[in-house]
Amino acid sequence: MTTDPRKNATEATRKAHAALAARLPLADDTDFARAQRGLLRRTGDVEVLPTEPPETVNPSLWRQARLNALHGLYEVTDGVYQVRGYDLANVTFVRGADGWIVVDPLTAAETAAAALATLREHFADERPVTAVIYTHCHVDHFAGIRGVVTDEQVASGAVRVIGPEGFLEHAVSENVIAGTAMSRRALYMYGLMLPKDARGHVDTGLGRAVAGGTWGLVPPTETVRETGTELLVDGVRMVFQVTPGTEAPAEMNFLLPDHRALCLAENCTAVQHNLYTPRGAEVRDALAWSGYIDEALRVYAPAVDVVFASHHWPRWGEAEIASYLTKQRDAYRYLHDQSMRLANQGLVAAEIAEELELPPGLADEFFLRDYYGTVNHNAKAVYQKYLGWFDANPAHLHxxxxxxxxxxxxxxxxxxxxxxxxxxxxxxxxxxxxxxxxxxxxxxxxxxxxxxxxxxxxxxxxxxxxxxxxxxxxxxxxxxxxxxxGTPNAPGLRTPLQPDVLRGMPGSMLLDYLAVRLDGPRAARRTLGLALRLSDAGTTHRVELSHGTLHHTRVDEAADAVSLDRATLARLADDPSLLEAALADGSVAASAETADDLRELLKLLVAFDLFFPVIEP
The missing domain is CATH 1.25.40.880 (Alkyl sulfatase, dimerisation domain)
Known part of the structure; x- marks a missing residue:
């Protein structure tokens, strides 16, 4: 029997918890009433977390974990329902004239299918899904789509799939160029390899945990490009507010005017969100984020009785909605403006992070606590966006x-x-x-x-x-x-490009990914030129190797092109030894000369193993 090496909380940790508990109204159960309002059906085992936090968990995070553990089917307002607690995010169902509109179908087909089954069991309603709305391009809001619709239903036009402008590009690209590094860091950020107990993973703050299961991506059939766009979706009026560069590079809120309900996507949730996500991604624009919340507050909030989002629980009533949106707006603006005030007074990122606190009226709101994003790393993100990694101290230059x-x-x-x-x-x-x-x-x-x-x-x-x-x-x-x-020892374990990602990826993006995998020093003295016809994409690209870099240009046609599809090219990049079999079975069509060029190029690519060291060199 192996002894658990994990320790209990020290006296210093217990004192820190007690001090925080004394500052916060942890006994306030208002959020618990909100989170349980409208409960229609709860299925499966009910995980009841005790009120008293373990000594090994921050008492405020424990409170958030108790809230996120509440799960089931909930009524937001008549005709609008959410299944919460099945996945990291919520899935929302809007009753249409002929079927159901699904908003953000979770991370996995299995969790999305279970959510839809719960809805249908409660209402004894077997009507089809008629539309899917993606509010934004993060995986926990689209990858479960095949749990609610089939590719054939979408292809036939029986199901509309609607997303914001740039959705497919960003859904595909976010985890490609830095995909392996981001995946490795995500193992840390979401505690995916930790035991789920009081000395391990407890909660992400944004939700219980990232769901495992079958991942998919079905491209939108319709794109929303402008704020104010109104669509009639299965008899339901929807008015969209496009909010790029906020929580995601492609994101949108929407108003259901006939339901007097406003969906805030992931722009306003029951946490302070990330301006920089520790798993790694582009820094988000706090100023734009605040501006879009202000627009929602001024333009849409006066016409609604409830606001809901793709995480956590709704807010009801004019006064509560106005206060919620005002404080969310002000928090992101405060982080932006005060970080840059201090930067312009000569403080660097780490110093700003130590000095900056949200003011009274914001800091004491649970929906702005540091459950996911934090004031500390968000302040650094604002600094990074404007001034980058260098703090201007020459000692830190090299x-x-x-x-x-x-x-x-x-x-x-x-x-x-x-x-x-x-x-x-x-x-x-x-x-x-x-x-x-x-x-x-x-x-x-x-x-x-x-x-x-x-x-x-x-x-x-x-x-x-x-x-x-x-x-x-x-x-x-x-x-x-x-x-x-020790660092997990799994050589050869990689993060391959998913088939749906490959189908949605332009040939130019795939070639950019291969360029990142080029071993520049080994390739520096080589020159090479060949054309690649990506048969499934219908595009041809002239590829040039020069001074350790890989360039590509789209061309109309090339008589000497190597012909193959994107999936085959991705497989060959992972394992060049497969080229001979691919040439033999015709999945790669090439002359002897161009096959040699492709063979040479593939040998200059490196593979990215997932488990590189993080906590040790």
Whole structure:
């Protein structure tokens, strides 16, 4: 029997929890009433989290986890229903004249199908799905679509699929160029490899957890390009507000005027959201985000009795809606303006993050607490958007890389044993942020130092227990787990391009992805030119290898083109040895000369293994 290496909360962590609990009205049950309002049906096991938080969980995050654990079918207003708690996000169903309109069909076909089954069982309604609305291009809002409709229904026109302008491009591209790095970091952010218990993953803040299952992408059949666009969808009037560059690069809210209901997509939820997501993505525009909420507040809110979103629970009533939208608007504007005020007064990102706090009236709202995004890393995101990584201190312009710097730091501090002796004293005093910083140098200087790994793991664990943010908790605890167990050893485990992603990916984007995989130093002295006809995309591209870079240009035709489809090209990039069989079976059509060029190119590509080290060098 293996002993669990995880520790309990220290006295310092218990004191930190008590201090936070004393500052916040954790006994206020208003959100619990909102989250349970309109419950129509609850299926499966009901996970009831006790009121009293474990000592290993931040009490505010525990409150959020209890709210997110409430699940089932809920009525938002007559004709509008949500299934919550089956996945990271909510799925919304709007009753149409002939069937059901599905809004944001979750992450997996299995969870989406279960949600639809719950709806149909409750209403004894077997009418078909007539339309799907994607509010934005994040995977937990579209990838379960095949759980509610088939490709044949969409292709025949029986089901409309409606999304914002740029949806397909961004749904496909967000996880391509940086896909492996983003996937690895997502394992940390969502605690996907942690036990689900009081010393492991508890909640993401945005929802319980990311669902596993069958992932898919069906492109929209219709695109909304302008705010004010009105569509009649299965007899239901919908008026759209396009909000690009907010929580997602392609996103939209919509008004149901005849229901007096407003869907806010993921632009307003019961958390402070990310301006920068720790899994990695482009920084979001806090100023634009605030502006679109202001537009919703002025233009749409006066005509509604309820607002709902693709996460968490609705808000009802004129006064509550106005307060909710006003404070959401003001929070993102405050983060933007005050971060840049401090930047223009000479503070750098880390200093701004330490100084900045939301003001009274915002900081005490649970829907603006640090459950997902945090003031700390959002302030840094604003700085990054305008000023980038460099803080203008010349000493930071060209620092030593982590491992070399770590070795020198440890030597300067008298060696690893001296560092660890002092770090243990600071750990006993509860100075965990400093211990994590200093012991990280010992780990990077000598990753085999078992004492350093153990102390660093214990330190990150306590930081995780104290974190109010679900992602921060999971980052800390995953780091602790990998220090104790080692970086997962799974060579050859990769994140292949999904078939639906390939079908939605323009040939130029696929070639950009291959360019990132080119081993530049090995390719630097090679020159090569060939044409690729991507048969399923119907496009031809002239490809040129020059000075370690891969360029491509769309051309009308090329007599000497290698012909293959996008999936075959992706497979060959992962395993060049498959080329001979592909030439033999005709899935690649090429002359002997162009086959040689393709063979040479493929050999210059590198594969990206998923489990690269994060918490150690």
């Amino acid at each position: 620092p030593l890389p982590q491992v070399e710097a770590a070795r020198r730091y440890v030597a300067y501090m008298g060696g690893a044993d001296a560092v660890l002796a002092r770090a243990r004293e600071d750990f006993a005093a509860g100075d965990y942020r400093w211990v994590a910083e200093v012991v990280n140098h010992v780990v990077f200087a000598d990753p085999a130092n078992a004492a350093a790994r153990a102390l660093q793991a214990d330190t990150l664990e306590q930081l995780g227990y104290q974190a109010e943010s679900g992602p921060w908790r999971d980052f800390y605890l995953t780091g602790a787990q990998e220090l104790r167990q």
